[in-house]
Amino acid sequence: xxxxxxxxxxxxxxxxxxxxxxxxxxxxxxxxxxxxxxxxxxxxxxxxxxxxxxxxxxxxxxxxxxxxxxxxxxxxxxxxxxxxxxxxxxxxxxxxxxxxxxxxxxxxxxxxxxxxxxxxxxxxxxxxxxxxxxxxxxxxxxxxxxxxxxxxxxxxxxxxxxxxxxxxxxxxxxxxxxxxxxxxxxxxxxxxxxxxxxxxxxxxxxxxxxxxxxxxxxxxxxxxxxxxxxxxxxxxxxxxxxxxxxxxxxxxxxxxxxxxxxxxxxxxxxxxxxxxxxxxxxxxxxxxxxxxxxxxxxxxxxxxxxxxxxxxxxxxxxxxxxxxxxxxxxxxxxxxxxxxxxxxxxxxxxxxxxxxxxxxxxxxxxxxxxxxxxxxxxxxxxxxxxxxxxxxxxxxxxxxxxxxxxxxxxxxxxxxxxxxxxxxxxxxxxxxxxxxxxxxxxxxxxxxxxxxxxxxxxxxxxxxxxxxxxxxxxxxxxxxxxxxxxxxxxxxxxxxxxxxxxxxxxxxxxxxxxxxxxxxxxxxxxxxxxxxxxxxxxxxxxxxxxxxxxxxxxxxxxxxxxxxxxxxxxxxxxxxxxxxxxxxxxxxxxxxxxxxxxxxxxxxxxxxxxxxxxxxxxxxxxxxxxxxxxxxxxxxxxxxxxxxxxxxxxxxxxxxxxxxxxxxxxxxxxxxxxxxxxxxxxxxxxxxxxxxxxxxxxxxxxxxxxxxxxxxxxxxxxxxxxxxxxxxxxxxxxxxxxxxxxxxxxxxxxxxxxxxx
Numbered sequence: 139x140x141x142x143x144x145x146x147x148x149x150x151x152x153x154x155x156x157x158x159x160x161x162x163x164x165x166x167x168x169x170x171x172x173x174x175x176x177x178x179x180x181x182x183x184x185x186x187x188x189x190x191x192x193x194x195x196x197x198x199x200x201x202x203x204x205x206x207x208x209x210x211x212x213x214x215x216x217x218x219x220x221x222x223x224x225x226x227x228x229x230x231x232x233x234x235x236x237x238x239x240x241x242x243x244x245x246x247x248x249x250x251x252x253x254x255x256x257x258x259x260x261x262x263x264x265x266x267x268x269x270x271x272x273x274x275x276x277x278x279x280x281x282x283x284x285x286x287x288x289x290x291x292x293x294x295x296x297x298x299x300x301x302x303x304x305x306x307x308x309x310x311x312x313x314x315x316x317x318x319x320x321x322x323x324x325x326x327x328x329x330x331x332x333x334x335x336x337x338x339x340x341x342x343x344x345x346x347x348x349x350x351x352x353x354x355x356x357x358x359x360x361x362x363x364x365x366x367x368x369x370x371x372x373x374x375x376x377x378x379x380x381x382x383x384x385x386x387x388x389x390x391x392x393x394x395x396x397x398x399x400x401x402x403x404x405x406x407x408x409x410x411x412x413x414x415x416x417x418x419x420x421x422x423x424x425x426x427x428x429x430x431x432x433x434x435x436x437x438x439x440x441x442x443x444x445x446x447x448x449x450x451x452x453x454x455x456x457x458x459x460x461x462x463x464x465x466x467x468x469x470x471x472x473x474x475x476x477x478x479x480x481x482x483x484x485x486x487x488x489x490x491x492x493x494x495x496x497x498x499x500x501x502x503x504x505x506x507x508x509x510x511x512x513x514x515x516x517x518x519x520x521x522x523x524x525x526x527x528x529x530x531x532x533x534x535x536x537x538x539x540x541x542x543x544x545x546x547x548x549x550x551x552x553x554x555x556x557x558x559x560x561x562x563x564x565x566x567x568x569x570x571x572x573x574x575x576x577x578x579x580x581x582x583x584x585x586x587x588x589x590x591x592x593x594x595x596x597x598x599x600x601x602x603x604x605x606x607x608x609x610x611x612x613x614x615x616x617x618x619x620x621x622x623x624x625x626x627x628x629x630x631x632x633x634x635x636x637x638x639x640x641x642x643x644x645x646x647x648x649x650x651x652x653x654x655x656x657x658x659x660x661x662x663x664x665x666x667x668x669x670x671x672x673x674x675x676x677x678x679x680x681x682x683x684x685x686x687x688x689x690x691x692x693x694x695x696x697x698x699x700x701x702x703x704x705x706x707x708x709x710x711x712x713x714x715x716x717x718x719x720x721x722x723x724x725x726x727x728x729x730x731x732x733x734x735x736x737x738x739x740x741x742x743x744x745x746x747x748x749x750x751x752x753x754x755x756x757x758x759x760x761x762x763x764x765x766x767x768x769x770x771x772x773x774x775x776x777x778x779x780x781x782x783x784x785x786x787x788x789x790x791x792x793x794x795x796x797x798x799x800x801x802x803x804x805x806x807x808x809x810x811x812x813x814x815x816x817x818x819x820x821x822x823x824x825x826x827x828x829x830x831x832x833x834x835x836x837x838x839x840x841x842x843x844x845x846x847x848x849x850x851x852x853x854x855x856x857x858x859x860x861x862x863x864x865x866x867x868x869x870x871x872x873x874x875x876x877x878x879x880x881x882x883x884x885x886x887x888x889x890x891x892x893x894x895x
Contacts, residue, residue, distance in 0.1 A: 178260050228261060631653060
């Protein structure tokens with residue numbers, strides 16, 4: 139074991155390895171390193187241990203992490219060379235020594251592990267296994283013939299061959315082969331055919347001259363994979379005589395592949411640089427940033443050809459805007475000092491005299507040197523910057539408009555009479571309007587973030603939450619009838635609830651708009667009661683009409699008919715007839731009787747007309763279908779072509795409903811007779827399930843509905859009769875195109891109105 143030799147010079151090997159260890163990106167490479175690399179913290183506790191040579195000590199990668207150096211060595215003796223070397227490294231010195239440990243010889247370098255600021259935070263060590271070298275040195279001192287036996291464990295291929303190239307021993311072979319497969323065969327069995335001749339010359343020269351010769355040749359493994367070796371062939375002497383040769387083969391395959399990759403990478407870089415829309419450069423970090431490489435787009439960006447920059451005739455420093463130059467230099471120097479990339483935005487003067495905005499990104503290639511090289515990319519972003527400024531201006535205007543819209547929307551929400559609210563998926567309130575707070579006597583702080591159970595009694599809250607969940611699960615707007623507590627008792631609400639979705643379509647909240655319909659329900663109930671009352675009054679009226687009609691028919695009409703018959707008998711008895719059976723003329727008494735008979739006949743017709751107007755007897759006796767048929771016949775007598783079409787399933791309807799239908803037809807035909815000047819009239823009565831549709835259509839002159847005087851009750855009366863029975867109706871007419879009256883009535887309405895028959 140040698141005494142440690144210290145130095146203040148940082149190791150050119152261990153410091154880059156320290157960076158690789160810290161970066162965490164070289165684990166695979168370090169694990170294959172033909173050495174041992176370790177790091178320790180300030181307490182000399184292992185933080186990593188990597189390298190293929192760990193296997194020589196029977197250790198796995200990072201197996202000793204967490205153990206101290208003293209535990210590893212089995213001693214804490216201060217003068218132990220290894221302990222002393224590590225303590226010197228902690229003091230900032232680099233120590234190199236040779237050590238023997240675990241029956242292996244190592245060339246050891248221990249260096250301080252520093253931060254970028256230069257602070258020592260630990261130790262990094264590198265141990266190269268020189269066991270083979272030492273053994274070979276000892277073997278050559280004893281006998282050159284024993285050299286090959288000491289090559290076991292070498293990372294390279296070491297073979298003992300004779301003058302014919304036949305292998306007598308080998309330290310290791312391809313994984314597919316054993317030593318037995320190799321020993322006794324010639325090296326030419328694996329060498330590329332194109333390299334066999336020069337390899338023969340190599341062997342011949344070694345045995346003839348007794349000198350070490352060097353050559354590169356290619357070898358194929360059993361799977362056909364090609365390897366390139368850097369080979370050194372030296373003689374083995376016994377008592378001064380050459381009895382064999384040692385062939386040491388160093389695998390260059392990976393190195394050549396790396397070199398080829400580098401060449402390809404350089405070509406790709408050049409191809410990429412020449413085709414990029416921006417400027418790619420390589421320059422010195424001097425006062426003018428002297429250019430070593432530029433691609434063609436620099437002329438489009440600056441107006442100057444790349445040759446102007448490469449020759450030094452023009453520099454970017456000459457083009458910097460005076461207000462930007464100092465900041466550019468400061469930022470670049472700062473990035474170099476911090477070993478980081480720089481990102482700049484500045485202005486340059488184009489050859490045309492205009493200033494253009496430039497965006498640049500770059501990095502120093504060797505920042506530890508004052509004359510570091512800079513590589514980077516820059517582009518003209520003048521138009522993008524102008525567009526960005528315009529976009530920013532538009533965005534700010536949009537923000538102002540949005541703020542105004544939000545304020546307007548808030549005003550609308552706060553001033554609507556509806557209750558507006560928003561809840562998250564857990565039922566917590568996110569927003570409520572002023573109406574919500576006023577109605578339920580709440581403050582905003584007592585609502586936001588709270589659930590319905592916190593705000594309302596349980597019986598209301600549970601129902602609200604159930605409806606909210608239904609909306610969220612359905613994912614569509616839904617309408618609900620809800621009840622909420624008020625000072626004067628529960629109020630009825632119509633609530634429209636809808637899910638709110640984010641940009642991805644995911645539901646994140648629920649919004650509700652609830653309108654108090656209590657007054658409307660009360661008004662509807664009052665209207666319904668009023669309609670029932672009116673129907674009852676109408677029923678009473680119809681009953682009175684029926685009674686009056688019967689009184690006229692059975693009383694007055696019968697008396698008048700009897701009087702007419704008596705006048706007829708008196709007339710026949712008192713006024714003699716001539717020979718032809720005709721009564722004489724000029725008799726005053728006969729004339730009086732004739733006049734009385736005429737008056738009585740007119741009274742009978744008027745009585746029957748009154749009966750028809752009050753309540754036609756046929757309506758009670760035969761129903762609404764026959765009654766409408768009677769009205770149709772009366773219309774035909776007055777010169778109209780009236781057609782009646784009916785498709786119904788009922789036999790009879792409630793008397794009040796039959797009377798209403800009859801009155802509507804009667805009123806419509808009266809309007810046709812008085813105003814339409816129509817020739818043809820169609821009356822249709824059809825049944826669809828529990829609804830009746832009545833239509834009266836004429837081909838008369840029609841009318842302008844807007845010009846109908848408000849005191850005309852005919853059209854309004856039809857609509858009101860329909861509404862009274864829960865139906866709808868309308869009169870549609872256009873001047874010159876006739877009139878269409880239609881009414882739809884529910885058959886079941888009277889079943890919901892007790893006391894009406």
